[in-house]
Amino acid sequence: xxQTKEISLGDTGARAxxxxxxxxxxxxxxxxxxxxxxxxxxxxxxxxxxxxxxxVLRLMMELDGDLIKKCEPVLGYLHRxxxxxxxxxxxxxxxxxxxxLDYLAPLANNVAYAMAVExxxxxxxPERCQAIRMISCELxxxxxxxLGVGVYGMDAGxxxxxxxxxxxxxxxxxxxxxxxxxRFTTSYTRIGGVARDIPDGWxxxxxxxxxxxxxxxxxxxxxLTRNRIFMDRTxxxxxxxxxxxxxxxxxGPNLRASGVDLDLRKDNPYMMYDQCDFEVPIGLNGDxxxxxxxxxxxxxxxxxxxxxxxxxxxxxxxxxxxxxxxFAPQKSKVLSSMEELIxxxxxxxxxxxxxxxxxxxxxxxxxxxxxxxIVSKGGGVPYRMKIRGPSFCNLSILSELIPGHFLTDITxxxxxxxxxxxxxxx
Amino acid sequence: MSDIDKSRFLSxxxxxxxxESSDHVALNCPxxxxxxxxxSLRDEFGFDLLLDVTAIDWDVATPRFTGVYxxxxxxxxxxxxxxxxxxxxxxxxxxxxxxxYSAADWHERETYDLMGIRYEGHPNLKRILMWxxxxxxxxRKDFPLAGIETPLPAEDVAERTNLKVVAAPMMGGPFHxxxxxKMSQTEPSAxxxxxxxxxSK
Amino acid sequence: MLNQTVAYDSKVEGEVIVTKADAVINWIxxxxxxxxxxxxxxxxxxxxxxxxxxxxISRFGMEVMRFSPRQADCMIVAxxxxxxxxxVIRRIYEQMGDPKWVVAMGACASTGGMYRSYATLxxxxxxxxxxxxxxxxxxxxEALLDAMIKLQEKIMDENSAKNLIKVPVNKDIxxxxxxx
Ligand code: SF4
Numbered sequence: 001x002x003q004t005k006e007i008s009l010g011d012t013g014a015r016a017x018x019x020x021x022x023x024x025x026x027x028x029x030x031x032x033x034x035x036x037x038x039x040x041x042x043x044x045x046x047x048x049x050x051x052x053x054x055x056v057l058r059l060m061m062e063l064d065g066d067l068i069k070k071c072e073p074v075l076g077y078l079h080r081x082x083x084x085x086x087x088x089x090x091x092x093x094x095x096x097x098x099x100x101l102d103y104l105a106p107l108a109n110n111v112a113y114a115m116a117v118e119x120x121x122x123x124x125x126p127e128r129c130q131a132i133r134m135i136s137c138e139l140x141x142x143x144x145x146x147l148g149v150g151v152y153g154m155d156a157g158x159x160x161x162x163x164x165x166x167x168x169x170x171x172x173x174x175x176x177x178x179x180x181x182x183r184f185t186t187s188y189t190r191i192g193g194v195a196r197d198i199p200d201g202w203x204x205x206x207x208x209x210x211x212x213x214x215x216x217x218x219x220x221x222x223x224l225t226r227n228r229i230f231m232d233r234t235x236x237x238x239x240x241x242x243x244x245x246x247x248x249x250x251x252g253p254n255l256r257a258s259g260v261d262l263d264l265r266k267d268n269p270y271m272m273y274d275q276c277d278f279e280v281p282i283g284l285n286g287d288x289x290x291x292x293x294x295x296x297x298x299x300x301x302x303x304x305x306x307x308x309x310x311x312x313x314x315x316x317x318x319x320x321x322x323x324x325x326x327f328a329p330q331k332s333k334v335l336s337s338m339e340e341l342i343x344x345x346x347x348x349x350x351x352x353x354x355x356x357x358x359x360x361x362x363x364x365x366x367x368x369x370x371x372x373x374i375v376s377k378g379g380g381v382p383y384r385m386k387i388r389g390p391s392f393c394n395l396s397i398l399s400e401l402i403p404g405h406f407l408t409d410i411t412x413x414x415x416x417x418x419x420x421x422x423x424x425x426x
Numbered sequence: 427m428s429d430i431d432k433s434r435f436l437s438x439x440x441x442x443x444x445x446e447s448s449d450h451v452a453l454n455c456p457x458x459x460x461x462x463x464x465x466s467l468r469d470e471f472g473f474d475l476l477l478d479v480t481a482i483d484w485d486v487a488t489p490r491f492t493g494v495y496x497x498x499x500x501x502x503x504x505x506x507x508x509x510x511x512x513x514x515x516x517x518x519x520x521x522x523x524x525x526x527y528s529a530a531d532w533h534e535r536e537t538y539d540l541m542g543i544r545y546e547g548h549p550n551l552k553r554i555l556m557w558x559x560x561x562x563x564x565x566r567k568d569f570p571l572a573g574i575e576t577p578l579p580a581e582d583v584a585e586r587t588n589l590k591v592v593a594a595p596m597m598g599g600p601f602h603x604x605x606x607x608k609m610s611q612t613e614p615s616a617x618x619x620x621x622x623x624x625x626s627k
Numbered sequence: 628m629l630n631q632t633v634a635y636d637s638k639v640e641g642e643v644i645v646t647k648a649d650a651v652i653n654w655i656x657x658x659x660x661x662x663x664x665x666x667x668x669x670x671x672x673x674x675x676x677x678x679x680x681x682x683x684i685s686r687f688g689m690e691v692m693r694f695s696p697r698q699a700d701c702m703i704v705a706x707x708x709x710x711x712x713x714x715v716i717r718r719i720y721e722q723m724g725d726p727k728w729v730v731a732m733g734a735c736a737s738t739g740g741m742y743r744s745y746a747t748l749x750x751x752x753x754x755x756x757x758x759x760x761x762x763x764x765x766x767x768x769e770a771l772l773d774a775m776i777k778l779q780e781k782i783m784d785e786n787s788a789k790n791l792i793k794v795p796v797n798k799d800i801x802x803x804x805x806x807x
Binding site for chain 3: 048049050051055056076077078079080081084085096097099100103104147162163166167169170173183184185421422
């Protein structure tokens with residue numbers, strides 16, 4: 001059963017609860033005055049090019065003074081047709097497109113996609129490959145949460161936090177670059193394995209990065225967690241109840257901040273997460289402040305997972321060697337042996353051969369559950385692929401969440417939800 | 427993960443049939459019974475999370491459209507796939523689940539937008555990803571990947587820039603190849619490509 | 628580089644430098660480019676990286692990112708432009724005050740990149756005139772800096788003074804304004 005950990009912060013927690021009820025009272029009071037005055041409402045459009053919307057989200061709102069009465073999100077400004085493209089190419093060719101779904105954590109998307117297709121093929125990858133994938137997933141989570149916390153701080157007026165966390169991300173990019181050859185469009189996984197083995201000494205460098213990121217997290221903690229301005233802006237703002245969160249299909253840290261204990265790494269363990277010892281932080285109030293605490297805590301847990309995996313890093317192959325119809329043979333063999341040459345040729349022209357069937361696989365990504373629903377009629381090309389972007393579901397709550405807040409709260413609410421339009425619009 | 431017992435569903439609801447699946451338990455449900463079944467899914471069986479709503483276009487087969495739903499239970503950590511065929515091939519309609527799960531709202535709008543399935547009872551069924559006046563449903567199998575020429579939504583901008591929505595060039599694209607034939611036909615190119623360097627459009 | 632001629636004339640007393648108007652105007656413009664970050668997709672993350680501590684775009688006088696088109700003079704289109712977004716980009720471009728420049732950052736903004744599909748505009752140059760294209764998916768921050776330096780060179784070569792006299796005010800409006 002999942003171990004859970006409630007975030008408690010001593011007096012801060014108490015203060016949070018108090019401020020929470022204050023804020024509620026404030027909103028109600030504002031509501032009453034409005035109905036008395038019966039003033040005219042004003043329409044306001046935010047986005048799709050606006051700093052608070054982190055991309056190309058657009059909000060159409062109806063304001064009464066400073067109070068938001070109605071909010072309608074408009075999406076689709078980054079709809080690039082990923083699902084249609086997927087139907088037109090082989091499974092491996094689609095890997096680069098998964099980078100660009102949640103472009104703050106591309107490695108995690110790569111892994112989720114590869115695992116979905118492997119589930120269709122009923123293929124088990126070797127332990128070493130799983131370990132590499134786990135480390136990349138958790139590094140991706142750290143990189144996404146670092147940006148999430150940094151940008152969130154920036155939205156609330158704490159620019160320094162952004163600078164600090166972004167510096168850490170640059171170090172991560174160096175690690176990614178070493179591993180995959182690219183800073184963040186990594187395309188690292190292949191169906192049945194990963195593109196290449198880890199470089200020499202890479203694990204050591206990951207280890208020292210982990211040490212550094214904990215230090216930075218402490219600094220961020222000092223700057224934000226008890227920062228008067230930050231707390232005033234976030235505590236009790238944007239409260240999502242458990243029932244709301246579930247009904248809107250939210251997942252990931254945003255759901256857990258509302259007190260629902262759902263983490264696929266614990267509940268439906270994939271790869272080797274069941275052999276790792278880590279805690280799933282759960283929020284108490286479901287407000288913007290909790291969502292910040294959640295991400296900060298998850299970074300620490302990810303660091304602990306990475307350390308455990310490095311501690312018992314398995315030997316062996318980094319791809320499924322016996323899956324000849326799925327994973328491309330080594331280049332040296334392709335150039336020297338006929339059989340491998342043909343195998344390579346078939347793979348490139350026709351794609352990895354899959355059986356018929358329907359699968360749905362979800363992985364616990366930094367933003368929530370990233371799901372792939374694949375319908376295959378056999379062969380190397382999916383018949384239909386549906387991508388469930390967690391940000392899409394997390395944002396659907398906006399039209400219910402935002403009304404009743406003040407205009408200035410939008411910045412923190414959007415910042416706290418930590419979404420990315422790439423996977424929302426696909 | 428403890429597996430759910432599908433016979434329990436099948437015996438309690440006689441309109442359900444088993445659906446072929448490579449992983450989770452999957453059930454076929456007639457479109458008319460969807461609301462009833464999903465309500466009891468949520469209330470009796472604890473499937474409190476509607477993860478995903480989508481649809482499949484079977485092209486020439488009948489029924490042509492199948493709506494697919496994925497549910498998750500936070501209590502038992504189980505997945506469930508429910509599929510419902512649309513009775514009509516030309517005007518596919520399914521009941522909307524918005525009254526049961528708020529999550530269905532955007533998902534159904536998306537499926538309507540890209541697949542053209544109407545959800546009866548949806549409070550605000552309009553396009554979500556493409557613009558409102560877009561005339562096609564791009565995920566249908568008869569719609570080409572490259573797109574079809576249409577006017578740009580904003581007329582004034584279209585006038586100043588002379589821009590319209592045109593089919594994207596597919597030649598030499600990073601796409602799938604059919605395998606045999608002449609080099610110019612087998613080089614990776616889009617499946618739906620109707621032209622190449624030998625036969626122009 | 629004729630435009631950069633700056634001469635010291637010993638016959639004029641005091642702290643006076645004689646130069647061409649073009650050279651001065653361009654020099655001023657070049658060193659205070661205020662970018663408008665049109666962050667649309669993945670490339671926007673590299674744009675942010677260029678603004679953050681490691682690459683630090685402020686070394687070139689461009690760190691004043693302005694999200695309001697009225698206060699910016701160089702639009703950096705970073706990301707995939709969809710047909711739905713094209714309209715918005717054009718409107719924002721039109722709201723920017725002259726002189727203005729556009730940088731297309733990344734394969735998507737330059738040509739549509741890997742997204743050859745029904746929804747993606749195949750290159751932002753179909754809606755706004757582009758001055759510098761950057762290749763890469765995404766381009767590294769260094770590539771962005773390089774492009775910005777190229778843009779500075781381009782600005783140095785412009786006929787700014789001539790344009791100042793020729794282009795701006797619509798005569799009729801001016802007459803109307805004066806007569807009333
Ligand atoms: S060029 Fe590449 S990285 Fe940049 S927006 Fe396009 S897909 Fe993303």
